[in-house]
Amino acid sequence: MAVIELKDVSKLYGFGDATTLALDEVSLTIEEGEFVAIMGPSGCGKSTLMNMIGLLDRPTHGNFSLGGRKVSRLKPNRAAKIRRDTIGFIFQSFNLLPRLNALENVALPLTYRTNMSQTKRLKMASSILERVGMQEREYFMPGQLSGGQVQSVAIARALVNNPKLIIADEPTGNLDSQGSRLVMELLSEIHKMGNTILFVTHNPELTRYATRVIYMHDGQIIQDEKTAIGQVAATARSGMYNVATMTEEDDLAGVSVMMKTKPHKETKIPRKRKPTTKKRSPTTKQNSAKRAKK
Amino acid sequence: MRLPLRDNLANARKMVRAHRTRSYMTMLGIVIGISSVVTVASIGEGIKQQVTGQINRSGDTLITIRPGADQKVRGNLRSLIVPQATGSLSDADVTTVKKTVSVTQSAPLALVTGTLKADHGNYTAGSVVGAGNDLPKLVNQSIAYGSFFDEEDAEQDVVVLGAHASEALFDSQVPLGHTLMFRGKEFMVKGIFNEFPVVPLASDISYNDAVFIPYSTARQLTNNSAQPYELLAKTNSTKNVATTVNTLNKSLLKNHDGTQDFSVLRASDNLAATSSVLDLLTKLTIIAAGISLLVGGIGIMNITLVSVTERMREIGIRKAVGATNRQILNEFIAESVVLTLSGAFIGVFISLAINLVLRILTDLAPVVQWQVLLAATIVSMLIGIIFGSVPALKAARKDPIAALRGE
Structure with a gap:
C-alpha cells in the first residue's frame, strides 16, 4: 500500500514577480517500507517536499494523501495530531530542547498525547533510548553530548511515538563521518523494522543505505531510481545529476551541472531561488553570470 | 486533548526559574499591587473589628449626641475630623x-x-x-x-x-x-x-x-x-x-x-460612618493597586512576548512533534500565570510582614481575611491569563516551518 501519494503537487511562495515555485507539479508515490534518499542542490525544493510530506506545510495545488487519507487541505490542529501519531522528524540541526535532558527530550512527543502518565512516558522514552544505544546517557543535557549522540537522541525522539513514517532532513548534515555512520546505521536498523524512511542528503555515499534515490531540481523530480541496499546509486556514483547538457559550449565553460536549469523550464516562470546561503560557491555564481551574458 | 495542567505548570516553573532575575523584575508590579491591596484591606478589616468590638463593649444602647447636623454622611472624610469643642x-x-x-x-x-x-x-x-x-x-x-x-x-x-x-x-x-x-x-x-x-x-x-x-x-x-x-x-x-x-x-x-444643628447617633451609626470612610479608602487603594496590576500585567505580557520570540525554535520543535495550537497556547499561558501567581504569593507574604510590623509599631490590628487572599489569587491568575494570552496566541498561531527556522 502506498504510504505517500502526491499528485501534481505544487507549492508557491510570495506574490507577483516575487513568486517562487518551490515545488512544480510533483507526483510521487512511496510504498510502505521504502528507504528513500532525496538528493539535489540547495533550493531545489527538497526541504519543501519534506515539510509537505511531514504535514508541516500545505500544498498550494495538487492532491496529497498519507496512508490513504487525503491530507492536502488539513486544518493545522488535525495535521498536528497526525504528526504526533504517525510521523517522526529528524533535523539537520538536531533540534533538541536545550533545557531538557535526553530522556525528557525523547519523551516530548508523548507529552502531547492524552492520558499518559509522566512515569509511563519516561519509561517508554528510556526503552527507546536503549534501542539507539544511549541508555547510559539518559540524564545528559544535549550540550554534554557529541553531535552523533545528539542526533541519536533526536532519532529516539522521532521513534518514540512509533511512527509509520520517518522524515529526516539532512540528518548527517552537521555530523562528521563517524557520526554520519552511526546515524545512518541507526536509520537502517529502523528501516529493517519495517518503517518507511525519507531522508535528504548531499552525500552520494549515503545512498548505499537507501532502496530508492530521488533527484530533484528546481522543484521537480528529475530522476527516480531504485537501488539495492549497499550500493551507491548509479547516478550518485557518477557524481552528477542526470541533467542533459545542452551544448558543447556549456561543457567547455565548465558550468556546474548541479546549478543548471533544464532548457524547457527556462521560459516557463521567471524563477527566483530562495536565498539560501549554504553551498553556493562563488565559482558557480561566476559561471551563471557568464552564461547570462551569452 | 490538553496537556495535563500539572505538566504545564511544572514546565512553566522551570522556565521561570531559568530566568530568575527577569522573572522577579516582571513580577514586581503584581507584587506591589497585591501587597498594597491586601495590606489596606486587612487594615480596614482590623479597624472595623476594633470599632465593632468597641460598640459591643459599650453596648447597642449607647446614644451619642453631637453638635452639627449630618454626622453620618457616608464616605465623607469630614467624619474623620474630631468634633469641635464648641458647638451648638x-x-x-x-x-x-x-x-x-x-x-x-x-x-x-x-x-x-x-x-x-x-x-x-x-x-x-x-x-x-x-x-x-x-x-x-x-x-x-x-x-x-x-x-x-x-x-x-x-x-x-x-x-x-x-x-x-x-x-x-x-x-x-x-x-x-x-x-x-x-x-x-x-x-x-x-x-x-x-x-x-x-x-x-x-x-x-x-x-x-x-x-x-x-x-x-x-x-x-x-x-x-x-x-x-x-x-x-x-x-x-x-x-x-x-x-x-x-x-x-x-x-x-x-x-x-x-x-x-445637632445629631443623635446610635452606636451603629458610628460604625457606619467609620466603615464608609474605610470603604472610601479601600476604593482609592484598589484603584491605585489596579493601576499597578495593570502595569504589572503589561510587564508580564512583554516578558512573555520576549520569551515567545526567544523560543521560536522550541515552538517549532514542539509543533513538529505534534503539539496543537491549543497546547502551545496553554503552555505559554501557564507560564504567565505562574509568574503572576508567584507575584501574588510574594505580595501576600510582604503584606503579612507589613501587617506584623503595623501590629507591633502602631495601634492598628490588621486582620487578613481569606476572602481577600482568594480574591488576590483569582485576580492575579486572571491577569496572567488575560495578559499572557496575547503573546501565547502569537506563539500558538506561528507557522511551524517559520518557527523551526527561528523567525
Whole structure:
C-alpha cells in the first residue's frame, strides 16, 4: 500500500514577480517500507517536499494523501495530531530542547498525547533510548553530548511515538563521518523494522543505505531510481545529476551541472531561488553570470 | 486533548526559574499591587473589628449626641475630623437628656483649654475633658485605681486620668492623691482609668490620653463657656434605642427652636460612618493597586512576548512533534500565570510582614481575611491569563516551518 501519494503537487511562495515555485507539479508515490534518499542542490525544493510530506506545510495545488487519507487541505490542529501519531522528524540541526535532558527530550512527543502518565512516558522514552544505544546517557543535557549522540537522541525522539513514517532532513548534515555512520546505521536498523524512511542528503555515499534515490531540481523530480541496499546509486556514483547538457559550449565553460536549469523550464516562470546561503560557491555564481551574458 | 495542567505548570516553573532575575523584575508590579491591596484591606478589616468590638463593649444602647447636623454622611472624610469643642449643645440640652424618661444614664463631655502641668512638665498629648459622673458606666470602662467622680465632687478640683495620661504626667505608678496644675489651680488625682481599647480612625478624643475633670468644675472654670462636644446617653434596653433616639431628637429640637444643628447617633451609626470612610479608602487603594496590576500585567505580557520570540525554535520543535495550537497556547499561558501567581504569593507574604510590623509599631490590628487572599489569587491568575494570552496566541498561531527556522 502506498504510504505517500502526491499528485501534481505544487507549492508557491510570495506574490507577483516575487513568486517562487518551490515545488512544480510533483507526483510521487512511496510504498510502505521504502528507504528513500532525496538528493539535489540547495533550493531545489527538497526541504519543501519534506515539510509537505511531514504535514508541516500545505500544498498550494495538487492532491496529497498519507496512508490513504487525503491530507492536502488539513486544518493545522488535525495535521498536528497526525504528526504526533504517525510521523517522526529528524533535523539537520538536531533540534533538541536545550533545557531538557535526553530522556525528557525523547519523551516530548508523548507529552502531547492524552492520558499518559509522566512515569509511563519516561519509561517508554528510556526503552527507546536503549534501542539507539544511549541508555547510559539518559540524564545528559544535549550540550554534554557529541553531535552523533545528539542526533541519536533526536532519532529516539522521532521513534518514540512509533511512527509509520520517518522524515529526516539532512540528518548527517552537521555530523562528521563517524557520526554520519552511526546515524545512518541507526536509520537502517529502523528501516529493517519495517518503517518507511525519507531522508535528504548531499552525500552520494549515503545512498548505499537507501532502496530508492530521488533527484530533484528546481522543484521537480528529475530522476527516480531504485537501488539495492549497499550500493551507491548509479547516478550518485557518477557524481552528477542526470541533467542533459545542452551544448558543447556549456561543457567547455565548465558550468556546474548541479546549478543548471533544464532548457524547457527556462521560459516557463521567471524563477527566483530562495536565498539560501549554504553551498553556493562563488565559482558557480561566476559561471551563471557568464552564461547570462551569452 | 490538553496537556495535563500539572505538566504545564511544572514546565512553566522551570522556565521561570531559568530566568530568575527577569522573572522577579516582571513580577514586581503584581507584587506591589497585591501587597498594597491586601495590606489596606486587612487594615480596614482590623479597624472595623476594633470599632465593632468597641460598640459591643459599650453596648447597642449607647446614644451619642453631637453638635452639627449630618454626622453620618457616608464616605465623607469630614467624619474623620474630631468634633469641635464648641458647638451648638448647651447646658439646657444636658438637662433635657438627663430628664428623658427612657435614658438611664447620661453624661456630657466638654473640652477645656489650658495647660496641664505635673511631674513631667507641660502635658500636650491629650486634652482636658469635663465629664459627667456617669461616664464609666456609659463607656463600660472600669477604674483601675481610686474612683470616678460622684455628686460630692461637683465643682471640686479633682481629676481622673486616662491610663496613658497617668504615665505621661507622673513618675509614680499609681499617682492617686498627687496633684497637677491646670489653669492656675491645683487638681488632685482621684482615679485612674483602665486602658481603653484603641479604636483607630474613630471620631473620638482618645480617652487614654485624656484628663477628666467634673463637668461642673469645667463649667465653673470657664465661666460657663465650655460647651459639650458630645452627650452620651444610655437606655435601659436595646428595644428602646430607636424610640429614645426619636424622643431625644424631638425634645432637643424644641430647645434649638426647630433647627437641626445637632445629631443623635446610635452606636451603629458610628460604625457606619467609620466603615464608609474605610470603604472610601479601600476604593482609592484598589484603584491605585489596579493601576499597578495593570502595569504589572503589561510587564508580564512583554516578558512573555520576549520569551515567545526567544523560543521560536522550541515552538517549532514542539509543533513538529505534534503539539496543537491549543497546547502551545496553554503552555505559554501557564507560564504567565505562574509568574503572576508567584507575584501574588510574594505580595501576600510582604503584606503579612507589613501587617506584623503595623501590629507591633502602631495601634492598628490588621486582620487578613481569606476572602481577600482568594480574591488576590483569582485576580492575579486572571491577569496572567488575560495578559499572557496575547503573546501565547502569537506563539500558538506561528507557522511551524517559520518557527523551526527561528523567525
